[in-house]
Amino acid sequence: MTIKNWWENCLLREELDGKTPSQEEFVADIWKVRLGDALPVYQQQDIFFDRTYASPDLKKLVRFVLRRLSNLTGGKTIIRTQIAYGGGKSHAMLTVFHLCTLKPELFQNSTVKTFLEFSKIERPRKTKIAILPFDKFDVHEGLEVYGPNNEKKKVMTPWGALAFQLGGKNLFQRIIKHEKSGISPAQPIMEEILSYPHKNNESTLIIIDEASIYGRSLYMVGKFGPFKDFFQYLTQAASALENTVIVATLLHTGMERADAVGKRVLTELTQIFDRMGPETIEPIKHADVAEILRRRLFRKIPSEDERKQIVNRVIASWELIPNLSQIDREKYLEDRVYKSYPFHPDFIDVLYGRWIELPKFQRTRGALQLLSIILNDGRNRDQNVLIGPSCLLGPEDKEYSQGLSTLVDWTDDGATWSGILQHELELAKRLESQKLNIKNKEIEQLVVSTFLYSQPEGRKGQLNDILRLLIHPDLQEISSLRISIDEWKSKSWYFDDTLGEQELALIKKKNVVSIHDSIINSMTEEQLKEVVSLMEEYIGKNDWVPTHKKQFVKVHCLTRGPESIDDTPGIHLGILEPKPIQIINQKHVPDEISKLFNTTTLSGKARTFKNGLLVVVPDITHLPKLKEKCSSVVAWEILKKSADYKKLAKEQQSKITNMIKQEKKQILGMVRITYSTVFLFMPNEMIENRLLKHRMNLTHYEQIVEILRQEDRILEDLRSDKLLPNGGLMLWDKDAISLPIQFLINVFYRFPRLPFPESLNLIYQSILSLIEQGKIVLKITRPDNSVITYWKEKIESKLLNKETAELIQIKGAELNSINDDIILPNTTNTIWTPPIKDINFSHLLSKFDGILIPKLQSTKILEEKLVEMVKNKKLCLIIEDEAYCGDFSIKNQKIENSIITLPPPSVKINEVIQDAYDNNIWENNTAKVLDLVKFISERRKSPIPLSYLIEPLTNAMKSNKIELEPKTTPWPPKSNVDISSYRFNLVMKMKTEIIIDTQPKGESTTSEEVKSHKGEKIEPKDISEEEEKEIEETIPSPKLIVDLTPSIAELDGLNELIEEIKNEGDFTWNLGIKLSLVKEDIDEKLLDKLNQILELYWPEHKFKRD
Structure with missing residues (x-):
């Protein structure tokens, strides 16, 4: 709302509307x-009582008099x-006068009825009234x-004036001697005078x-004594009489500050x-x-109701x-704002609480005159809901209002205060023009x-009191106002x-x-530097x-x-020196900016890399403010070093130190604001400027990048194919095979057609x-002119x-090195x-055809890579039915005739010992490495490299199963040593192998079952006594078999059992477990569930019904 x-909301009285009344118009002069x-x-009783407020004390005064x-x-x-x-004594006397001379038609007046x-x-x-207006005497x-x-008479004494007003010539004649002598009548005669109306x-x-x-005037001419006597006799006489009242004001306005x-x-x-014990009344x-x-x-x-709504909005603001405490809110809401409307309570308080102390301030009459002036000044112009200091502001074409001028005249030094206010109001207007x-x-x-x-001089106000005068219901937030207050305080000369x-x-x-501002205005050449x-x-x-990004x-x-x-490739951010640059529009380019983009020297050498050049320049309107702030800091520092500094108060010295710190912080912010325009090289090869938005959380460069991003000029996403010859960016010359990477990068900094x-x-x-995708080849020439190439591999950036790094098209590239992943x-x-499972050398070589796959610099590149990968066991080469994989050199072999395949699985010790023994390879307990290789190769149906036997043979020797013949032969062999003719003997005392096979009680484990457990297919056959004897002689050690049927709980003791057996010798272990589950009603669903569980541990096994 x-x-x-x-x-x-409020209409002025007709006699005040549009007029500038004098102070006399607000003087309730009872004598007039x-x-x-x-x-x-004041004269007409109906108008007078319509404008009279029956205050509590004025009502008391009236009651005392009338009763x-x-x-x-x-x-x-x-x-x-x-x-x-607040004054009001004349109005109070006039109220009593009018009530005692009231016209009959006024008895129904609401104010009169109240009294x-x-x-x-x-x-x-009915009352006779005598008035002694001593300011007229x-x-x-x-x-x-x-x-x-109504007859007239000039009298020379107060008692003469009293007698003539109460009894005319007759009563005046009674005190004629006193009139002529200047001696006051004593109490008896004074009683006659006062009681004269009582006769009627x-x-x-x-x-x-x-x-x-x-x-005071009488005192100055030596006649004060009779005057004192007059008051003595008068008060005594009145006190002795009935139906008699004296209402007196002794103090003249300003007398409290008079001389001795x-x-x-x-x-x-x-x-x-x-x-006489008078009743003392303060009317207002x-x-x-x-x-x-x-x-x-x-x-x-x-x-x-309307006033309450307005007041509530004011209090809410x-x-x-x-x-502001809750007590303050309630106090202002209930006791002050509502009762003082339309006046701001603090505005009235400061006038009546402080200005009343000034000799020239005429209390109520002065306030009424002032307010009538400012109400006419502020009408149709003031934007506030309450009458306050805003009404004292002058129209735009004047320094200040007539009301403020009146206040200035009431001060102790109007001329000085006039100049002070003129200066401070001009400062305020300048600050307001800068504040949105x-x-x-x-x-x-x-x-x-x-x-x-x-006012009076030496008094001060509290910030919250003044804020209440400034805040209005339309104000949404106070922070801007508080900042403005601080700024005014920091710039004011008279604060x-x-x-x-x-x-x-x-x-x-x-x-x-x-003092600081004076220093600024008188700086020397050195200080300006x-x-x-x-x-x-x-x-x-x-x-x-x-x-x-630095x-x-x-x-x-x-x-x-x-x-x-x-003028080098890269992003260059130029920050122009702090001098004014006039910019008319976005496309306007000052000469100094044009030279920066187009030349690199004063002689005019052309600039090459323009697309990476950004030039930030200062704003012509903000640069003077930056200079002004720097001047301010220098001035504070000069003042701090001056002799005057020691003469200042501690508070002022502290302010100087704080201002230096505070304004230095402000300089950085002002630099950001001042440098607010950036010049760029556009895709049309023209220079243009853009305005920065002063986002304090972003650096200038980040703001520039945002602008480029909004104009779709930032390289945000780059598909790798774009860099190829037909990628659309036109980076390659028409018939070029190679493109230096540095040249490629530089192109982006040169041509604005690129992002x-x-x-x-x-x-x-x-x-x-x-x-990595193999669409291009990286070629690097080393300092010694040797070359290294990279293709289809991850490399470091x-x-x-x-x-010397350059990109080579596939059709023109020759690889001098190959990544392993290409071959694997x-x-x-x-x-x-x-x-495919394997590939021959010639087939593999043919793939490096220079079409989809680069050519090789020589066949040797592939051969050496294969040798390296064979050595590292990444590949296996088969040459004339012999396999190579491991440390054995194949350099002397004809690699061009090889078949390339992946390395075969490693050879296990059982293949070399047990399986070979079972197949009679260990003839007379002796076997050659070559025979073992042939046996395993035939069995696997694929050649096995000799090197594959080194590890299992070494392990067998370490476990004392075999020994090398002769024992003096070095083992393991050195690289490139041919071990095909090496011979090994089985150790006579073979270690016992124990197989523990859990079976249901009552069943035995046959030798056939044991062999079946080992995975061998056993054909039953009759063995002659000679063959049995031969077997006993051939097998060095017997096998021990035990039949165990442990419970689930007993399985926990299996580890302990094995540890105990180990203590009795170094056995070769072969443990087999047969798990038998017995339960009624094992349906298919349960069987499937159990097999799913078993598969988690041994996927190759399944439960079957027995």
Whole structure:
């Protein structure tokens, strides 16, 4: 909901609307009313009571007077009014005067009824009124007064004025001697004077106004004694009479600050009144001011409900103020904002709480005049919902308003304060012009509010108090306002810089900021050089490039010409020196920028690598601000080194130190903002500029990359095929077979038709992918002119950085080295296609045809690779039915006649000993290596390399199964030693082999079952006694077999059993387990489930029904 401004909700009184009233128009002059010469607002009773607020103390005053005049209880005879807070004493006297002279038609007036009802009387008693206006009484000329029949007479004494007003000529004649002698009548005669109206059944009311001012004049001419006597006799006489009241104001406005004479007069008169025990009344108190002002100034305000809605919005906006307690919220909501509307409560408080102390401030009449002025000033212009300091701001064409000018005149030194406010308001307007979030002249209001709180001189305001004056319901956040306040404080010449963080005040003496600014305005040539040096220092300190990119991007700080930037491949970020560059639009290129892109020297040598060049330049509008900030830092440092520094207060010294630190931090941020335009070389080979967005979390380079990315100019994704001759990037010359990698990289930095190479890694990865996929060959020439090639293999990217690295097309490449994976079958990069078991050498060689697979530099390359892979047991070569795989050299063999295959499975010790023994290879317990190789090769139906027997024979020797003959022969053999003729003997005492076969009890294990367990097929046959004897002689050691049927629990002891047997000798173990499961109702489903479990451990076995 939008809240209307105060002037849209409230209508001014007709007599004030559009006018600039004088202060006299707000003076309730009772003597003028008596003479019938006052303004209608005071003269006409209906208008007067419509604008009168029946405050609690004013009602008490009226009750005291009216009830005493009617001789009723609760009345008071002598009443003295005070003006300690808000004034209003003249208005109070005039209220009593009008009520005692009330016209019959006014008895129904609401305000009049309020007074009468509170006084508990129906009508005031008929009363004779005598007024002693001592501010009109001249010591030498006297005063012209009116008698009961409106006759005139000039009198020279207060008692003469009193007598003539109450009884005309007759009563005046009674004291004629006293009039002429200047001696006051004593109490008896004074009683006659006061009681004279009583003869006509009338009461007597004496109104005394500002007695002290007349008493002071009498004192100065030596006539104060009779005046004192007059008051003594008057108060005593009134106290002795009924139906008689004296309402007196002794103090003249400003008398409390008068000289010693004035103070003495006031003291002595006060003592006279105090002897009679008067009732002291302060007609206006703090709580009454807003209502008095509201009634006097406005003829219409919103209803209670409307006011409550407005107030609630105002209070809600104050939630933005930090540390505002709940007590504060309730206090302002209930007691202040609502009751003071449409005035801001703090605005009224500062006027009546502080400005009232100024001699020229005329309390209520002064406030009314001021407010009437500022209400007319602010109407149709002020944007606030409450009347406050914003109404003191002048229109755009004026320095400040008439209201503010009035306030300045009321200060102790108007001329000085006028100059101070002029300076500070100009500063505020400059700051506001730079702030997008400051839309309601908040900084100007800040200046005015601080000025209000700074009076009288030496006073100060609290930040939260001033914030309440500035915050309004349309303000969404307070941070911008707080920043603006701090900025104003840091730039103000008259802000009191000795105060704490939460205090604000203006002073007449210039602060350290003014000294600082004076230094700036009078800098020497050397000091100006310091400013430039500081600016360049912080330009150099800025992080132009993120840390992880610094190795790829070369920064050229403070670029002053073409020679400042290298013309080399790579990304070059030029940072122009801090001088203004005028840029008209995106395509406008200043001459100095054009030279940077097109030349490398002052002589005009053409630049080659333009696509990798980026030039950042300062903004012409922000550069002066950067220079200004650097000037500020230098000025603070000069001040800190000066002799004046020691004369400053500690708070000011601390501020200087803090400002140096704070502004140095700000310089870096300003450098980022100042350098806000980048020039680029575009695909159309034109230079253009782009504006950076000042994202503080990104470096300038990262912001530039974002711009290039948005324009699709960044090399984000590069398919490796794009780098090939027909890839579309036009990197290769028409008939070129090779392309140097450095040239390929350089092309991206030269030609803007190519994407900007923000990351070389993409290019490198694409090259590596081409090499690994076998689409291109990498060739590197070593310093000794030897060459190494890479094809279909993973290599490190650092190889691409070799100066001689170049890419060779398949059709023009010759490999001088081969990757193992190319030769090995069943690998990703294999050239064995389609998959076959083996391949002969000539067939493999023919695949290097220079079409899909590069040619070899020579056949020797393949031969050497095969020898290497055979040596490393990666391949096996079969030449004339002999296999080679391992350490044996095959260099002397005719490899071109070989068949290439994968290495066969290794030979197990049982194949060499037990299986060969069973097949009679160990004739007379002796066997040659060659015979063993032939046996295993025939059995496997594939040649086995001699080298394959070294490991199982070595293991057999270590376990004492065999021994080499002769024993002196070295074993294991050295490389390249032919072991085919080596002979081994079986050891006579063969180790016993134990087979433990778990069987159900009652069943035995036959030798056939044992052999079947070993996987041999046994044909039953009859053995003669000779054969049996021969077998016994041949088999060195018997086999021991035990029949065990352990329970599941007993299986845990199997390990212990084996360990115990091991202690009895070095046995060869062969353990077989036969698992028999017995259970009723084993259905097919359960059988399948058990077989699934068994398969997890022994996939080749299955349970079968017995």
